[in-house]
Amino acid sequence: MTRLATWCGVLAPASFVTAWAVCGTLRDGYDPVDEAISQLAREGTPGRLGMTAGFVGFGVLLPVFAQRLPRLLSAGSSLRVTATVAGLSTLAVAAFPLQHEPGGTGDARHAVAAGVGYLAMAASPALAVGPLLRSGRRTAAGASAAVSAVSAAALVASVTTAHTGLWQRVGLGVVDAWFASVALWALRRPLP
Numbered sequence: 001m002t003r004l005a006t007w008c009g010v011l012a013p014a015s016f017v018t019a020w021a022v023c024g025t026l027r028d029g030y031d032p033v034d035e036a037i038s039q040l041a042r043e044g045t046p047g048r049l050g051m052t053a054g055f056v057g058f059g060v061l062l063p064v065f066a067q068r069l070p071r072l073l074s075a076g077s078s079l080r081v082t083a084t085v086a087g088l089s090t091l092a093v094a095a096f097p098l099q100h101e102p103g104g105t106g107d108a109r110h111a112v113a114a115g116v117g118y119l120a121m122a123a124s125p126a127l128a129v130g131p132l133l134r135s136g137r138r139t140a141a142g143a144s145a146a147v148s149a150v151s152a153a154a155l156v157a158s159v160t161t162a163h164t165g166l167w168q169r170v171g172l173g174v175v176d177a178w179f180a181s182v183a184l185w186a187l188r189r190p191l192p
Contacts, residue, residue, distance in 0.1 A: 005068040009183025012061035012087070013176035019054020020169070023047040033166045036158075038114065042098040055094035062087030065183060072186045073140075075131040082124045083179075089117030121175045122151040147178045 023040045024032045027047050030040065040051035066083035070076060092113035099106040126148035132141035154171030158164050 002068065003187065005064050006072075006183050006186050008061040009065035009069070009186075010180050012058045012065060013180045015057030015061060016054050016090070017173065017176055019051050019057070023050045023054070026050075031165065032169065033163050035165045037165065037168050037172075038093065038098050038110065039165075041094070043100040048097070052094050052097065055090050059087045059089075059091030059094060062090070062179070065179065068186075069179075069182065072182060073128045073131055074135045075128050079124060079127040079131075082120045082127060086117050086120035086124060086175075089113050089120060093117060118155045118171065121172060122148055122155060124148075125151070125175060125178050144178065147174045151175050 020032075020037045020040060024030050027040065027045070037051070039045070041048050041055065063084045066080050066087065069083055070079045073079065090113075093110060096106060096109040096113055098110055125144040128144045129141045129148075132138075132144060151171045151174050154167045154174070158167035158171060161167070
């Protein structure tokens with residue numbers, strides 16, 4: 001069961017990234033630089049189910065990995081909480097898609113779920129920095145701090161500047177890569 005939970009750390013990001021990459025490529029006229037990822041799951045759009053499946057895959061698998069994550073990095077329960085919140089918020093993003101017509105309460109619920117998920121994503125690697133430093137893993141701590149800083153800056157840029165889609169992909173993608181890297185590192189180690 002431990003290895004299965006660790007594999008979820010690879011499969012969750014793969015589900016999400018594959019969904020936005022494939023659905024974005026297949027949708028005529030979609031601009032991944034300027035358009036948000038959630039536009040791929042807007043009600044009434046082609047490929048909506050594919051992107052929703054990616055959200056659900058991430059939302060279900062990441063909380064499973066979150067149960068294992070603190071132990072892998074000698075971190076506390078706050079890391080488990082942020083990674084779990086990131087996954088559950090993504091399920092809420094799937095449950096509250098952007099409405100067919102922009103605006104309204106459905107889009108507001110979606111924005112809240114996405115915002116909470118983004119914050120939890122950016123916070124997760126930051127919460128690993130201290131424990132990694134205490135265990136003597138300075139390079140991993142530095143990488144985790146950098147991932148968190150890049151994620152936070154990119155996600156702020158996604159709501160304050162042009163090129164929303166690009167900044168979302170950078171901000172979420174670096175944390176997705178971080179989760180997958182931690183999981184792959186753990187899978188290469190012998191079981192205790």
